[in-house]
Structures are given as C-alpha cells and as structure tokens.
Amino acid sequence: MKKTDLFSRTEYPRHTPARTRTSPSRSPLAPYVLGHLPADLTAVAHGRGTYGELAAKQCRILRELDDGIPQVTDADSAALLQLDLLFMLNGYLPAGPSAFPRPLLDAVAAQRARFPMLDLYLSYETLIDVNCAEWDRTGDIRVFSESRLGLLERDFYLGHHLAEPPARIAFDLLRALVLEPDAVGTAAFLEGALHSLDDFRSHMAQYGRLPTEAFHAFRPYHMSYPGGPRGASGAFMPSVHLLELVLLPPTPQYGVYLDESLPYFPTWARPLVTEWRTLSGQGDNVMDAVLDGRLKLDDRAATTLLRVIDTFTDFRMAHLGITRKALPEAFAADARPTRKAIAAQAGERDVLGRGAPGTSGFTVQGVLTNAVYRLLAARRSLTEFLD
Numbered sequence: 001m002k003k004t005d006l007f008s009r010t011e012y013p014r015h016t017p018a019r020t021r022t023s024p025s026r027s028p029l030a031p032y033v034l035g036h037l038p039a040d041l042t043a044v045a046h047g048r049g050t051y052g053e054l055a056a057k058q059c060r061i062l063r064e065l066d067d068g069i070p071q072v073t074d075a076d077s078a079a080l081l082q083l084d085l086l087f088m089l090n091g092y093l094p095a096g097p098s099a100f101p102r103p104l105l106d107a108v109a110a111q112r113a114r115f116p117m118l119d120l121y122l123s124y125e126t127l128i129d130v131n132c133a134e135w136d137r138t139g140d141i142r143v144f145s146e147s148r149l150g151l152l153e154r155d156f157y158l159g160h161h162l163a164e165p166p167a168r169i170a171f172d173l174l175r176a177l178v179l180e181p182d183a184v185g186t187a188a189f190l191e192g193a194l195h196s197l198d199d200f201r202s203h204m205a206q207y208g209r210l211p212t213e214a215f216h217a218f219r220p221y222h223m224s225y226p227g228g229p230r231g232a233s234g235a236f237m238p239s240v241h242l243l244e245l246v247l248l249p250p251t252p253q254y255g256v257y258l259d260e261s262l263p264y265f266p267t268w269a270r271p272l273v274t275e276w277r278t279l280s281g282q283g284d285n286v287m288d289a290v291l292d293g294r295l296k297l298d299d300r301a302a303t304t305l306l307r308v309i310d311t312f313t314d315f316r317m318a319h320l321g322i323t324r325k326a327l328p329e330a331f332a333a334d335a336r337p338t339r340k341a342i343a344a345q346a347g348e349r350d351v352l353g354r355g356a357p358g359t360s361g362f363t364v365q366g367v368l369t370n371a372v373y374r375l376l377a378a379r380r381s382l383t384e385f386l387d
Helices: 030-035 037-045 051-063 075-090 102-114 124-138 147-179 186-209 212-222 238-247 252-264 269-281 286-291 299-326 339-343 364-386
Strands: none
Touching: 030 037, 030 075, 037 051, 051 102, 075 102, 075 124, 124 147, 147 186, 147 212, 147 238, 147 286, 186 299, 212 299, 238 252, 238 269, 238 286, 238 299, 238 364, 252 269, 252 364, 286 364, 299 364, 339 364
C-alpha cells in the first residue's frame, strides 16, 4: 500500500509489510518489537497468554542484551531504542502500571540517564516523529496491532506525520502577515495559507474512514499513565496549536489547556508555542491585527480570511464528529455538537472538569467544542467588522 493511501478497503496480509529497506535498524530491540510484539499483545488480549508470561519473555530478551540495559552510542539510535522500550512498556497499560516489569522500567530510566532529552513515557514526539522518521528511513514502523488492524494503526500514525507540514506552512504564512502587516501581497499570503490548510484538512479527514474497531484496538496502549504522564494523543499535534495562536488571541480556558499541554508537545515545538502564546496574547495575531487596523484587507483578502477560518472550523467539526463517533462515552448523552449549538454556548467549557477523558487526559467534549467556539466567535467578530 502506498503510504498516502490511508485506510483503504483492501484486504491485508497477515503481517505488516515494510517498504524496501534502505538501511538497518539502529535499535537492538527492533527485531522483537517489529516482528513479535503485536502478536504477543494480541495473544494476551485474547487470553492465549498472560502478562506474566509476556514479562518473562521480554525480560529474557533484555538480559540477552548487555545484561538488561541495551547500549547505543548516538542520539538518533537512543531515541529509536527508547521508542522500542516504550512500546514494550505501554503493552502493559491495559493491566495498569503495577504490571510494568521492573527490568523494563530500569532500562527506560537508564536510557534517559544517558540521553536526558529522551522521554520516560510514550509521547507524541516519540510515537509520531521518531516512529515515522524510521518509516521514512527504512520502511519500518512500530504498531501494537497485528495484520489488517496493524496497517490501519500504521496509517493513523502516518496520517499525523503527513498532515503536520501543511499546517506548519499555513502557520508560517500567517506569521509573516502578522510580523509584517504592511508587506505587499496580503491576499496571496492568505490564499497560500488557505491552500495549505486545505491539504491539512484533507489528510486529517481520512480519520473519518478509520474503523472504530481499529481505533479501539490500539487506543488502550495510549491511555494516560494513572497518576502519571498524559498519553500520546493528537491533542499534542503542535502545528494545529501554532496555527490557532497566530490566527486568534488565546482565551483564558485555552491558556489552561496550553499550561497543561506544553510538556507533552514535541521538544522542537515547546519554545515556538511559548513564544507565540506570548505574542498572540499581546495582540500579534491575525484577528487583532485586522480589528485594530494594522492589517488592511481588500475584498479579495477579506474573503480569503473568512475561508481560512471556515476551513479551520470544518477541520475542528470533522474531528469533533469523528471523536464523538469513536468515544460516545466522552460526550453528554444529549450533546448535539452542531455549529449552532456550540455558538450558542455561554462560553468555553472547563477542559479539566470531570468527565470521560481521552488519551490526552483532558475532558474531550470541552477541548473539542472550545476549539470550535473560539473560531465561530472570531468569524462573527470579523464579519461584524467587515460589514
């Protein structure tokens, strides 16, 4: 399957195929994690094995590698080895942290001690950036599921990987407008941002075709660690938040979300998100620049900016609908999250309130409806300003 052919309806072979290998894996645990871990987890999930048996097998593998602490010497290999260790560790999440084998925890901690930039948990950066970079390099990708479900899980990760660059381009184009509002070509910059946002939405819309069965097969391995770190969630996809910050000023409730989320964004994104949260809060965003007259819009530019907001809203609404379908328990039974209903809310919801959380650990309904609410409020303000 071509890597852009996400969630196709074809029949799949038993094992997830890799693309033509261009170079060997840099992790000594790759043969096990790629070749055996999904089958081992499937066996445990279906009662054909136990977590105790899984731990015994994995600890034996670790003992055979440098007395339980696999060794690598460079940062890239260390990140890949940590990915493998964390995939093994997260395999126990359905049983709870008490099932984590001590030798596996020790190996994860030893890696972090040697390479302090590594995460001690399966983060978005490790799962998506490191994992998909290895796909780009060798054709191998780590998944928890077997067979057809494994391929659908693979495409879920690759979808985030492929969607990130267009969203980042849209952010860069809007950033240029905010930083130099007097520059020539406002409409062209907005049209470029709209085109990139369309590409981003197209990639992310594929998730509407992800069978619920596949999502629920791998979701348990991404849940937040009870009493510990949040899980690896699309909620921490950085360019989406950079795009919102350059477009709209941050609200207090969005600030709560960012306070809690920042440590879970990829390392490269944290200083950029921090910078643009500050700048946007000071008025350096597209909406404030238009409303206070710094950024002048002719008819073409005004029409395009409205389309940018609408396209971003379309993505947020599609994401909301997909999530509600996959996780109905995370929404109030009588919740009908239409644009009209969200616009009529008294304000944003509490993202830390009680309720069924997603893998990110936030209240799902609050996070997703708040994102739509902010965009709808911005569009209303812009329309009133332009009339």
